[in-house]
Amino acid sequence: MSKFNKFIPLDKSWLTRVGVLDIINGYADIERFISDQKDINDDILAIRNASIAWRKNQKINVGESATLYRLLQFASWKLKLNKVFIKEGSLKDRKITDDPNIVNFNQTKLLNLDNGTTQWATATVICGDRERLDNPPQKLKETYDAVLHWETQRKKGLCWEPKYDQTIERQVKTFLDLLNNKEVNYTPLCSDDYCFARVFNFINKKNGEKFWPSLIGHETNRIEEMEYAIKEAEETANEANSITSKDHRVIQALAMWGVVNNKKLVFKNHNSVNKSWPKFWEFLESVKREKSSDFSNNINKASQKDRKLSDKKIINLISDEIKKELNTISLIPSENVMSRLATSAYTLRSNNRYVIKSKIGSRYFMPGRENLGKIITILEDKLCSIYDVEFSITKGFSGIHNMDVVMSAIGKIIKKIVILNIQSGGHSKTRGVALKNGFEVETLNLDFDTWDLDYKDFGRIIEKWEKEKVFIYLDHTVSVNPLNIEKLTRKIPKSWIVYYDISHLQLFYFTRVFKFPKSQNFFFGGSTHKTFPGPQKSIVLLNSKKLYDLVDAEFVKNTSSVHTGSLLALLITVLEMEKFGEKYAKDILEKTKLFAKMLSKELDVVGPLPDLTNTHQICIDVPNISQITQKLASIGVITLPMRIPSKYRSGLRFGIQELCRLGLKNNDLQILSKIIIACVRDRKINTKFNIQIKSLAKRLNNNIKYTLSHKKSF
Template sequence: MKKFNEFIPLDKSWLTRVGVLDIVNGYIDIEKFINNQKDTNDDIVAIRNASIAWRNNEKINVGESATLYRLLQFASWKLKLNKTFIKEGSLKDRKITDNPNIVNFNQTKLLNLDNGTTQWATATVICGDKERLDNPPQKLKETYDAVLHWETQRKKGLCWEPKYDETIERQIKTFLDLLNAKEVNYIPLCSDDYCFARVFNFINKKNGENFWPSLIGHETNRIEEMERAIKEAEETANETNSITSKDHRVIQALAMWGVVNKRKLFFESPNSINKSWPKFWKFLESVKREKNNNYSKNINKSNHRDKKLSDKKIINLISDEIKKELNTISLIPSENVMSRLASSAYTLRSNNRYVIKSKIGSRYFMPGRENLGRIIAILENKLCSTYGVEFSITKGFSGIHNMDIVMSAIGKIMKKIVILSIQSGGHSKTIGVALKNGFEVEALNLNFDTWDLDYKDLGRIVKKWETEKVFIYLDHTVSVNPLNIERLMQKIPKSWIVYYDISHLQLFYFTHVFKFPKSQNFFFGGSTHKTFSGPQKSMVLLNNKKLYDLVDAEFVKNTSSVHTGSLLALLITVLEMEKFGEKYAKDILGKTKLFAKMLSRELDIVGPLPYFTNTHQICIDVPNISQITQKLASIGVITLPMRIPSKGRSGLRFGIQELCRLGLKNNDLQVLSKIIIACVKDRKVNTKFNIQIKNLAKRLNYIKYALPYKKYF
């Protein structure tokens, strides 16, 4: 990212605000600053020209900048100066309020003008309005910050300081991550994010219209312009079929999309992008050169290195990985180990057998596989009995597979969805899967006082969609507290449907340590390999026949093999957890709270008081997460960075569910806590730590809570 910093433009939004503050207060610093810049965009040049014209009482050319026009027009009305303005390009055709009396409006009323733009409210703040709204739109909040900064600097006898465009900087980072196939958690924050977010499916058209009505009044109607441009991009094959848009944000977004998707696009108006990002095309060429160079180097190195590997060397590579695993411990909350008996199900011939009912006439048969079919039926009956539901589905392969199938099924009967926000620990994939399945999305937050759902936020959504059919899909990658589903069901309309992904908490619900309400419009499920120490599989559990038929039909449509070996391994794990699960669950919960207490003596643990956790997960707010995870890995402690709820940045997320199944003792937690604290506090890490982890890993090698009478098949 750093190598591309030279291409990030100045923040024109910030410069417009501090520039207009200079203009109306008689300063010329904005002119001096812009005169000293190279490669400035058209809107920034317009600020300088407007400043000169304002103080010389000449006609003021604001170019195509609606922000600059509204701010100066408002100031002219407010100060009764009767200034004359010249508009250029698309600005001449845009519908903009022309009523001097709006200078008497408060900010809330101003926010209702011109399709909800924040620019009139910004103008009154620039002109001295001291009102500060709670939870203002992003751009209005930036105005508050700009005014505070400008006033603070002027009181010190100093000039304001410029900023670089954080909106474009975030988009660059996300673009580079997409290009390098990294996991992305991009959230559009303001209307300037829409085009980029739309083309990469971080938002859909409907949500764009709802979040930022002002989009229809930019250089173009950006909602419709993006849809046209996306269609053109998907059809473009040569110069005779180009992207026709002249909107700078649209061009930027589509050009980036083309690079990520390896599509050669042509633009009729490439220079339009100078309005916001003069170095954009240079940036894109630099990225493509870097990508091509890295790709060639990596391919050549990889091919040269791996091409000569014999079968024996490849087997040795696998052996080395197995040996390495024996000297490390995993603190990743989404990992666990199966018993030897469950694992051995994968070596059976049955693992490779299809269990598919064949229809002959009006009857179904499984010729020669009847017994396997019966075993799967036993599994599903046990799940129904244990969870207290009428129906179970075990065709899913993972939590994400469940998510996609469930949303696809429910999307046939409703098109509005409420998901848990990423900032509150929600899964990063949920919004993308929801948008792919055509849902209009609302994100629900947690209340970090209770670490349950924010019912004030829920009330807002209920008020908005009370008469609609709505699907609530809740899953939390970071789950330090179970959600109170019973309370949720009491707060929503009876026509709404709720699904709770309990992947991380599966064992606790299986053993009834945590409990659910029984309801026709509530169902749940998730993966079976986290706290529930089974195979990489997933299940859905329901009490509603219509919902069962709808979801099961979607699974049938999208799967062929049910992965028989996985189901056999799951059945064995179910038998083990029926016998030992409650003891195992309480062992995890007790030791996790103890571990959190030890770590909290010196580290910033994030979670519900008094224990910081009520599940198997512990979250720690740390500086320099990448360095810390690498340092822990070098000692033999495997972790993954994870966005920490309430902090808005990545931290450490631990889970000791696997270690508990391997026989973890309280004294072992003392050793682990000292090592983790030393790494986070950047204390000296010596070989003693490596030896302690190796010894611990070797000792934690016996799987507990397993059936005693058969070791393996």
């Protein structure tokens, strides 16, 4: 921390208070002090200039500083001086009380003006009010301290002492701790902390509005400005678009968030930070250089150490990881386990064999491997029958591979795409892949009353592109409610094409628990290892021969090996889920709703009413997500922070699909819910929790359900 102290600015709040005390009492020390400084912010420069103008009885330019304006305007009214003030920038548009009679108000009454700002109450204290409130707001307490300090120093014949900005200093310390993965316990103390606290999830929008109503009257309406800026950051990270805010606190907060989260953000109003922190960008570059240097050094040290490991030690590392896995529980919605039979397909020599598509007759041709080709054909035929489609493609390796190939194929006939906003549960990679494939992108939101597509918002897009060919690509990653595809296909123009990535909901559509319309301009697919407990592969399912030829040709261009072992494992899982899938799917849905109900007794579970989820996923809005996930991991519960729809920040996202395949019981959910609530509520985590998790993991991890009985493994 000490090496970055040189970048911390002077405390402009403190200087404004002691500076105005100088101004109204005839001292010029503030002018001399500021003139001697280098790299000072705009608001501090405004104090010096205002002091000079006050002495010379000239018009007083207060710049964009609302604090300086209110303090001097109040003094002018109180002293009946009729000073004239000039406002700059955003200050000209801010609604500020313009009534000289407020000089007769007490501090409590002044605190109710202008959305609860402390600045009018500060002004009366600066002008000699001796009242001292019990438990005053932080900024008013700072005023009491500043007046006491100024008066004490003047009685001694001394000048006041400057301070460095403690608000920024606290934020810097927390930022550096977050960057170094240290445990953080940051509490926002005043409205100037809000932007930083909001972006790092130390406070939510609701509490910001509650604690500091004055936030709506700063350079911007900071409550709404932060929500919009967070949305921009999530959507434009690592792209050419920029953060458009002009608010210095917003820009500083988002820039630090970008460094912590490895997001490359571009700011349209780069120089706005000069209002409070002139050396901000210099500070950030210094931090990034040190981070890069430390990372390189750590990598080099680790590499040197790892190079010296013997083969025995490396094998032991793998063994340790396997043992550790058996003592943990995964609540990640994108993971599952295969049966022993399906897993054993990877141990076969067939796993390493190529099955090349024929150009001379039979569907697959390779002398001596015709049977493998036949087995793959059986898989594809089964998928067509189960999903009630005409065509299936099994060449994909993952959901993202599917996304890239499908967009590349459709991009040959369509140049406009509609994707799901990441704030509505869309995948973080979709926009980038769409841009890479040359699409013009529009984003679609969810309606959080119905948790389906926002058709009012969608109407805007239809009106804009009604006469164009458009591709709708819906990758619903954070999905607590399935989308109504039948309604969607009724709303869109006939020339539009829809693809729905059902990676997370694959099992529910496989078993017909959820249903699709049958349509030529609609196709779907996704990965096969989330609710569907298969290998890390992906499939595409279609009814249109034209679309099949287009997409399949693109897969052929982009793949050689079809990963035969994965296809064998997928076929085995298809056989298992044909027999047991409906029972498994319904068990997941029932237990997930029960789990959500248990958690919602003390936590903010986010989702559709009345059950808060209609899929395998549960979303929970929590503070300090990094600390909570680390705490859960320390006792053996593995989770992954994920962006929560409607909340514009990361929270907890759970899925119990894997645990249900391992034989999860309702009583187990009681144990898990108590542990999770204790971690989120920051209650004491005792050894009992570790013992319970290890015991539960030991029982579940040796018991895979919904398997074929006549063969255990190959």
